[in-house]
Amino acid sequence: MFLPPGKQSSVIFPGFDGGAEWGGPAYDPQSGLLYINANEMPWILTMIAAKKRPDKVETFAAAGERLFAKNCMSCHGQNREGAGNAPTLIGIEKSTPAAKLIRYCKRAAG
Ligand code: HEC
Numbered sequence: 001m002f003l004p005p006g007k008q009s010s011v012i013f014p015g016f017d018g019g020a021e022w023g024g025p026a027y028d029p030q031s032g033l034l035y036i037n038a039n040e041m042p043w044i045l046t047m048i049a050a051k052k053r054p055d056k057v058e059t060f061a062a063a064g065e066r067l068f069a070k071n072c073m074s075c076h077g078q079n080r081e082g083a084g085n086a087p088t089l090i091g092i093e094k095s096t097p098a099a100k101l102i103r104y105c106k107r108a109a110g
Contacts, residue, residue, distance in 0.1 A: 007048070009046040011045075012045050013042040015041045015043030020036050020038050022037070067109070071108055076088070
């Protein structure tokens with residue numbers, strides 16, 4: 001009879017390493033018998049709930065790249081090099097105060 005595994009323990013016999021085993025059979029030509037190494041070891045099987053995986057964690061740098069690609073790249077270029085009227089943003093943090101940059105970001109991202 002097959003009992004599907006569950007959270008309630010069940011005995012399996014022979015166990016997962018039971019029954020005919022490695023070691024190989026041996027044949028005795030005088031008696032005509034084939035000897036087979038067999039284990040009769042029961043196992044207890046119990047299912048346990050898998051641990052919940054933590055939600056995907058995004059670093060600040062990865063979030064910045066994602067947001068830049070979505071909101072800024074189309075004008076300021078793939079590598080912030082600038083294009084057309086949109087100036088380069090490379091090194092912008094050295095020449096422009098953070099508060100002003102945040103205003104640009106809010107305006108650009110809507
Ligand atoms: C539709 C095109 C467009 C998009 C999209 C855009 N920008 Fe701009 N950005 C410009 C243009 C044109 C200028 C130059 C004129 C100005 O300052 O308004 C500029 C200027 C800037 C400046 C000032 C640069 C300087 O040298 O003073 C910053 C900083 C900036 N953008 C950041 C951003 C960021 C961050 C995003 C995305 C969140 C973004 N921009 C999206 C077109 C764009």
